[in-house]
Amino acid sequence: MRDIITEIWSTAKRNKLRTTLTGFAVAWGIFMLIFLLGAGNGLINAQLQSSDRFLSNSMMVFGGQTSKPYNGLQEGRNISLQDRDMNTTRTGFQANIDEVGAEMQQSGVTVSLGQNYFNGTLTGVYPNHCKINKREILYGRFINDIDIKDKRKVVVLSQDNAKELKNDYQNLIGQYVNVGNFAFKVVGIYKKDQSEMNKDAFSSFTTMKTMYNKGDSVGNIEYSFHGLPTQAANDNFEKVYRGRINTNHLAAPNDESAVWLWNRYTQSMQMNQGIGIIRTALWIVGLFTLLSGIVGVSNIMLITVKERTREFGIRKAIGASPASILKLIIIESVIITTIFGYTGMVLGVAANEYMNATIGHMKVDTGLFQATMFLNPTVGLDVCFEATLVIIIAGTIAGLIPARKAAKIPPIEALRAE
């Protein structure tokens, strides 16, 4: 092996420019592959992060407007969800639905403490809201079952709003604040989420419903579910569920706008599919870039073989077997591609790290909320490993054709070559 390396070193040294240019083609190919994958990962990670804001196997149901006449009733009727819809949801689909909750909003509510106040939305929710919408509680707790049962006047404030009321806002826990004309006890503070406006103050659903005289109306229904692994299963479930809710409101069972379903599971499934396609596309573009590098190496090796035909003739005359010539060329090609490919890969990783350090957490600030456009644009160790494998395979392929050519020339013809 050491002899082969010495051989390759001496031939590479003789043609510095050629070796460098060949190497550059390969290094560039791998660099682009790694860089593209890194940038793609940045976009994908940002998408994943934003979709991660919700529990993926959850569904929200909103009231809508009928779009077709049914049972003697005209289209265009407004549908608002009611208690019986919650009952239907709770009892009719026990095979799939876990916890059922609802959210009811009252906007323009003033919350005050002494001289300080803010205007926000009071949202009555069930305990499962915290899980479904992934609220992170900083201090205290979220709404619990006892709050629901006893219609307790409790409130969970956002970090931002709590700050408006008191600078050392963690001490608000246990204090009473005025919500409209009532005194509510602050039981928790949740972490602000840059991607929305954070105006919600959460309270118990039952408290809200009583306080604001909402009657039968429940606002929006939300629940988590399980056991619907495929798109088809989800479609089927939605169809049956929609039919049942529509029937409650005397709307056509197949009317798709009477109630709106927001299925986060199928949404994330579609997104995963999209991400898969993007990933594949990036690999394909990267590999084609790399391919031009490989063709370059192959081309150079062909020229090299032609130039060295006589040398191979001499080697064969003094006892080199075709296999040893084949080995020499292939190893040379693999070593050149590996050295330069590795360099390209290291540069690509460095470029990704630079990108990560500069625009890796780029956010678009709309004033109301921030959206992450680019997150952690790097590639994992596994991709580097795969890329290394690709380099070695590329080197072998690049060397194969020239090497076979060199091994096949009969020694007497090779000796005649100039």
Next chain:
Amino acid sequence: MINLKGINKTYNNGQPLHVLKGIDLNIEQGEFVSIMGASGSGKSTLLNILGILDNYDTGEYRLNDVLIKNLSETRAAAYRNRMIGFIFQSFNLISFKTAVENVELPLFYQGVSRKKRHQLAMEYLDRLSLTQWANHYPNEMSGGQKQRVAIARALITNPQIILADEPTGALDSKTSVEVMELLKHLNEDEGMTIVVVTHESGVANETNKIVHIKDGLIGNIEINTDHKASPFGINGVMK
């Protein structure tokens, strides 16, 4: 040592060319033979067949009682490596290797260890008084020195036979004499079997047996033990 029986060789490049038309030749161990002929007579083809660099169509070639026929390229390479030492007109040294590396090369293909083959190569260079040139590249040496390096390379595997194809063709008359003296010395003192292909009568005259080849057939075989008898032998003038 070498037994050729009815060797025929035809080249099929467009028009078939019948180069060797039934060659019968025996060369015994320790002989110093030259093959002479005009260009196109088939002498180089014959040497290529002797050196297992080329195939023949019909007949039989035995080298040291081994039948050399239809060998795979790998087998042929192994036989060339162990049984034959080549000396070429244009030296055929590898330009980016030093003298000692060139001499080592046949041993590399035998799988001899680095240290051992270096040591052996230095020994052979020493025998050809080239020690101080060991680390020079071929383009830093004179023609005579290059040919001596090539001879060292031919000898290092301790082959059964040395095949020399116009060994003095690219040398001036003085170095030609030196190289022929060297071959003669190898034959006389070490009993090496040597076959030289040449078209120069002076070179042929240095050998003990001259095989004349004409139009693909062996004309006559001349026993030439008295090198002084021919006008070429006087004062060793060859050119």
